Amino acid sequence: MILNITKIHDLFDQFTRMVEGHVQQSKWEQRLTIPSHIGKGSVTRTRIRPGMEIMMTDITFEQDMKLQIQESCQLFELSYCVSGEIHCEWNGKKSHTNSQTGNVTFLEDVQVYEEKKAGIRNQLLEIRLTPDELLHYAGDLTEKQQMEAWLRHYRGNIDRYPDTPAIQRCVSEMIHCTHQGTMKRLYMESKALEFIALFGESDGYGSVGGSMLLRRDDITKLQQTRELVQYHFEQPLSIRELAKRVGMNEFKLKKGFRELFGMTIFELVRQIRMEKALWYMEAARLNVGETAASVGYSNASNFTTAFRKHYGCNPSEYVKRINQLDLERNRQ
Structure with a gap:
């Protein structure tokens, strides 16, 4: 399936038509609930103004989702993958995004192949805007030229940017926003601008x-x-x-x-192991001992201790919950 994106706001609309999902609409926000044969979850699009929007995706696909996206307009995008895996190819280049990584994108007149794996929760935040919207914030000609040079640095690429605690916090606050209506739009706009500013600060300059x-x-x-x-x-x-x-x-x-x-390197290793452990128990249906070995623990008790510290319950309890949910679904 090819999506031809001629305006920033086309992606949500075309994806909605492709999956034939149900959309709840308000003046500034649309929420797409995808059909069960596609998967489970939703995509929420908040239109800040013409040329700027925020998209939040939280979907687990039934089958691998493969798209050809023709970017026929100038797109500047900051995204953050909370969970999931995204593979992209364009102009002979490749990009693979894992959980808790952020990308900066500046594309125009290019076709991107995008693949998201089935059975994995894909939770993604995207701030999408035209370069003109970004340049609108330049105070004078000198600042505009600096921002144009900044954009040129990323032209034609999907690059990973430094992941900082401040960016993680900003992403979490946007995802868990509880405001409604106009206040939500104002809040989301302010957070999107904060996200862009944090990205600029972490982009290799200063402390x-x-x-x-x-x-x-x-x-x-x-x-x-x-x-x-x-x-x-x-x-x-x-x-x-x-x-x-x-x-x-x-x-x-x-x-x-x-x-x-x-976080320390050791903390990252433990975090990755715990995230993979959930997948092995939920998708691969491994028992606790098999899961422990699969994520690198030679001692199952050490795995249990780490799992309990990370998730607040023992892995055996988690497996029981999964099995109970399966039984309840089968009864329906």
Whole structure:
């Protein structure tokens, strides 16, 4: 299926027609509930103004969702993947997004292949706007030229940006917004602008985390470190090996990693293992011992302790809940 996007606001409308879902509408906001044969969940679009919108997706697809998206307009987008996996290909380039990662995109006149895996909860926040809307905030000609140069840096790419605690907090506040009507629109607009400002602050300039000066090259190396940690979560690499692979001294690696991502390398490994553990129990239907081994724990009791600390219950209790839900669904 090809979606031809000629205006920023086309994506939601065309996706709605494609899946033939039910839409609840208000003046500024539309909520699409997808049909059961497509999956379960919804997409909410908040139109801030012509040329600027916020989309929040929370869907678990029944089958892999594969789209060809023809971006026929200029699109500047900041997105944050809370959970899920997204694979994109365009102009011979590839991008793979995992949970808790953010991307900055500036595309025009390009076709993007996008694939989201079935059986995985895809929770995504996107701030979509035209470059002109972004340039509207420039105070004078000099600032406009600086912002234009900033945009050119990202033209034709889907790049990962530094993930900071402030950005994570902003995303969470947007997703869990409880305001309604006009107040919600004002709140979401202010948070979207805060998100853009936080992205600008973390984009390789100045101090990150308040105490260590990280250059763009440092941030690139720390992002590479995070990717290595994510890839080798079952058998984690040592700090020494990570530092050697990315070309950074161990002290700066450890301190910079914590300041940039808001957690230690060990905490990230544990977080990834816990997220994967849910998938193994829910989708693959592994028991507790099999799940522990699959996420890199040689001792099931250590896995149980980590799981309880992360989710507030034992993995065996979680498996029982899953089985009980299955029984209830089968009775319906």
